Amino acid sequence: MNFLAAIGRLFLSFLWHTGRLAIFAGQALAHIVRPPIFPRQMARQLIEIGYFSLPVVGLTAIFTGMVLALQTSTGFASYAAEAAVAKVVLLSMTRELGPVLAGLMVAGRMGASMAAEIGTMRVTEQVDAMVTLSTNPFKYLISPRVLAAIVALPALVVIDDIIGVFGGFLVGVYSLGFNPAVYLHDTWDSLRALDVLSGLFKAAIFGFVIALMGCYNGYYSQGGAQGVGRATTNAVVSASILILTLDYVVTALFFR
Amino acid sequence: MSDRPKEVASMKNSAGPKIRMVDVHKSFGQKTVLDGVTVDVATGESLVIIGGSGSGKSVTIKCVLGLLHPDSGSIQIDGRETTHMRGRGRDELMLKFGMLFQGGALFDSLKVWENVAFGLIQGRRVDRRLARDRAYETLAQVGLGSDVAVLAPSELSGGMQKRVALARAIAARPEIIFFDEPTTGLDPIMGDIINDLIVKCVKELGATAISITHDMHSARKIGDRLAMIHGGKLIWVGPTKDIDASGNPYVEQFVNGRAVGPIKMQVRG
Numbered sequence: 001m002n003f004l005a006a007i008g009r010l011f012l013s014f015l016w017h018t019g020r021l022a023i024f025a026g027q028a029l030a031h032i033v034r035p036p037i038f039p040r041q042m043a044r045q046l047i048e049i050g051y052f053s054l055p056v057v058g059l060t061a062i063f064t065g066m067v068l069a070l071q072t073s074t075g076f077a078s079y080a081a082e083a084a085v086a087k088v089v090l091l092s093m094t095r096e097l098g099p100v101l102a103g104l105m106v107a108g109r110m111g112a113s114m115a116a117e118i119g120t121m122r123v124t125e126q127v128d129a130m131v132t133l134s135t136n137p138f139k140y141l142i143s144p145r146v147l148a149a150i151v152a153l154p155a156l157v158v159i160d161d162i163i164g165v166f167g168g169f170l171v172g173v174y175s176l177g178f179n180p181a182v183y184l185h186d187t188w189d190s191l192r193a194l195d196v197l198s199g200l201f202k203a204a205i206f207g208f209v210i211a212l213m214g215c216y217n218g219y220y221s222q223g224g225a226q227g228v229g230r231a232t233t234n235a236v237v238s239a240s241i242l243i244l245t246l247d248y249v250v251t252a253l254f255f256r
Numbered sequence: 257m258s259d260r261p262k263e264v265a266s267m268k269n270s271a272g273p274k275i276r277m278v279d280v281h282k283s284f285g286q287k288t289v290l291d292g293v294t295v296d297v298a299t300g301e302s303l304v305i306i307g308g309s310g311s312g313k314s315v316t317i318k319c320v321l322g323l324l325h326p327d328s329g330s331i332q333i334d335g336r337e338t339t340h341m342r343g344r345g346r347d348e349l350m351l352k353f354g355m356l357f358q359g360g361a362l363f364d365s366l367k368v369w370e371n372v373a374f375g376l377i378q379g380r381r382v383d384r385r386l387a388r389d390r391a392y393e394t395l396a397q398v399g400l401g402s403d404v405a406v407l408a409p410s411e412l413s414g415g416m417q418k419r420v421a422l423a424r425a426i427a428a429r430p431e432i433i434f435f436d437e438p439t440t441g442l443d444p445i446m447g448d449i450i451n452d453l454i455v456k457c458v459k460e461l462g463a464t465a466i467s468i469t470h471d472m473h474s475a476r477k478i479g480d481r482l483a484m485i486h487g488g489k490l491i492w493v494g495p496t497k498d499i500d501a502s503g504n505p506y507v508e509q510f511v512n513g514r515a516v517g518p519i520k521m522q523v524r525g
Contacts, residue, residue, distance in 0.1 A: 036381065121363075128323050129361035132434075133424070134350045134379030 024142075024216050031136070031143040041144035049110050049145075049207075050152035054159065056109060057102045061160040064097050065089055065167025073176050085178070086186035089168030094195040095255075098161045099153075100247050103206035106153065107239040111214040114145055115235035118218030119228035127219070142219065146211040153207030154200040161199065198254040205250060206243050213239040272335055274299040274432065274464040275320060280329035282315055289315045290326065291488030302458055302465040304479030304496075306472070306510065308519060311485045313468035314358075317434045320466065321353060322346060333432070351380070354430035354463075356454075358437040360421040362409035368420050369395065369405035375428045394423045397460075398453050415446035419453065426457050433458060435467035439474045451477040472511055475499075484510060486519065 068089045076084040118141055121127050130137050165187060172178040214235045221231035273296035282290040289312045297303045307313050318324040320331055322338065331338050338349060354375075362371050372391035376382040382390070395405055398419040409417055418438065425433055438454060439447035451474050458465045458478075469475050475482055476496055483493040484507050492504045499511055509517030 038378070124359060125357045125361040126363055128318075129355070129357055129363075129424075130374075131323060132321060132350065132353055132355040133375035133428075134347065135374070140378060 020220075021212075021216055024219070025212055027138050028142045028146045028212065028215065031138045032147050034139075036139065038140055038144055041140060042148055045144050045148035046152055048113075049106065049148050049211075050155055053102075053106050053109055053152075053156060056105050057156050057160050058163050060101050060105050061093070061098065061164040062167040062170075064101060065093060065164035065169075066171045068092055068097070068164075069168035069171035069176070073172075083186045085168065085172050085176070086183050087190040089172075090165055090187050090190050091195060093161050093164035093168075094191075094199045095251070096199075096247070098157050098164060099199045099202040099206060100243065102153065102157050102160045102203065103210065103243045104240055106149075106156070106207070107210045107213075107236055107243060110149070111210045111235045111239045112232045114211065114214030115218040115221070115232045116228055118142075118215055119221035119231040122219060122221050123224055123228060137219070142215045145215055146208060149207035149211035150204050151207070153203040153210070157199055157203040161196065194254070198250065201254075202247060202250050205246055209242045209246065210239045213242065273297055273332075274301070274334060275466070276330070276332040276335075277316075277320065278330040278332075280316075280319060280326045280331060282312075282319060282324065282326045288488050290319070290329075293329070293485070293488070293490055295483055295490055295493060297464055297466060299464055300462055302455075302467070302478055302480045303483060304467045304469060304475040304481070305483045305485055305490075306468075306470060306475050307485035308470065308510065312488050313485055314436060316485065317355075317436065317466055317468060321355065321434060322349070351428070352431040353434065354425035354428065354432070355434040356418075356421050356425045356436060356438055358440055360409070360417040362417060362420060362424070364409050366409075367405070368400075368407050368409060368412070371409065371420060372405075372423045372427050374424065380428060390427060391423070394427045395420070397426075397457065398423045399449075415442055415449070418442060418446075418450050422450070422453055422457065426461060426463075429461055430463060432464045432466070433461075435465065435469075435478070437469055437471075438467060438478075439469065439471050444473075447471065447474065448477075454478050470510075472513075486510075 069085050072085045072088040076088075118127070121141070127137050127141070130140060169180070169183055169187070172183050173180045217231040217235040217238070218228075221227045223230075275297040277293050277295050280290050280293040281288070293312075293316055295303070305313050305316060315324060319326045320333075322341070326339055329339070333349060333352065336349075338346075341349060363374065366374065369388060369391040372394055373382075373384075373387035376387035376390060377384055392402055392405055395401070400416065400419055400423070404412070404416065404420075409420065412420065422438075435454060438450055442450060454465075454467070455478055465478070467475075467478055476499070479496045481494065482496050482499050483490045484504070485491070486506050492502050492507045494502065499507065502508065502511075505518050509519050
């Protein structure tokens with residue numbers, strides 16, 4: 001009986017958290033379009049999420065592109081490796097690895113940072129202070145972060161795709177000895193708008209998820225430093241899991 | 257600002273209470289924190305709520321502010337029921353409030369003057385330059401110069417942070433100001449400076465004030481009336497001068513800081 005009660009409690013708790021997260025997401029989105037808007041906050045978050053994530057996302061992309069080229073050339077050694085390498089690198093980067101890796105990197109960097117910053121503000125009563133100063137925390141703290149992440153992630157993924165393909169080109173030309181003009185021609189030939197757009201669509205969704213989980217966990221953190229630590233961990237873990245889950249859902253939506 | 261005290265003085269006796277709490281209850285799970293709090297605060301009056309740690313002082317003012325929602329009971333501001341107020345009504349109500357938080361709650365990502373001007377710029381959409389001027393003016397009111405205005409809150413001492421927090425609470429010239437443990441964590445001299453500043457600022461603004469503290473020196477200095485909360489109920493309310501002759505054993509134990517008496521301190525929350 002106790003076992004059943006425990007399962008019931010767990011299920012009810014899950015429903016409660018899901019409901020609270022859904023309401024939080026709805027409020028965050030509603031406040032994006034409802035004035036007053038805080039453009040300074042939005043610009044600050046765009047720089048934080050977009051510009052300052054460039055080095056880590058760029059490094060991840062270039063090495064991923066390089067590894068992809070190497071692995072593909074090994075795997076396709078008995079076939080027409082040159083054309084296959086260019087195509088596989090491009091397809092993998094634009095459809096999957098670009099948005100997913102950028103999403104995971106930004107989740108680690110910005111999801112944690114959002115949860116820690118808002119969580120600290122919560123436990124030190126700065127969020128309450130904001131309310132007493134006639135400022136809605138959703139408008140000032142949450143919505144600018146959510147909107148900035150939705151905008152910044154696709155922009156990061158465009159750069160990420162280019163750097164990844166360039167990584168593959170470097171290995172293809174300088175390590176595998178492919179003809180640079182042919183490699184570029186094969187890459188251009190394989191380029192499809194749907195592949196790039198599906199990647200950008202995924203990136204926008206991942207951006208929303210990262211900001212949502214970072215802000216949600218920070219906003220409801222409690223219990224001092226330990227609570228903020230827990231919120232930070234939860235933000236990164238939940239965002240990463242959701243990114244991988246939604247990656248499958250969106251892929252199935254576009255390519256099934 | 258200079259006309260407010262006269263205006264308030266004339267309203268003090270004619271109008272109803274500025275704040276009215278009637279039978280307010282609030283529980284967290286099984287724990288009852290407020291168990292029927294009833295009190296009126298007149299316009300321009302300074303009420304200080306005293307009581308031990310965990311007695312429900314902070315919850316009381318958070319319920320009035322709307323940061324917490326009471327389970328039952330009525331909270332009226334200027335005769336308007338506020339317990340279920342949402343949206344624009346709540347936004348308009350918040351414009352009447354200012355609050356000094358126990359830990360200051362200064363925004364550490366903003367400079368001192370930006371903290372003071374925050375409510376004006378973000379909450380009231382005042383032009384940034386005007387708000388900046390007002391922030392400098394308010395900082396001067398609490399004895400801080402323009403050299404402090406450009407610093408980050410983390411560069412200030414505890415006493416200076418409290419002054420900045422006080423400046424932020426009064427910068428928008430609110431009608432009602434809440435002070436949450438204004439002298440906690442300060443040395444006695446700085447504590448007294450803060451008490452003097454609170455009395456001065458509240459008088460200058462003609463504001464209604466509710467403070468919570470367990471510092472009796474502070475309570476006597478800033479309160480026109482004192483109320484003692486214990487077990488979620490206000491067990492004594494009266495003029496500050498009567499506190500030593502309350503005839504209430506709970507109040508006497510608290511005021512005299514005795515370990516022995518009817519109040520048993522809870523070890524667990």
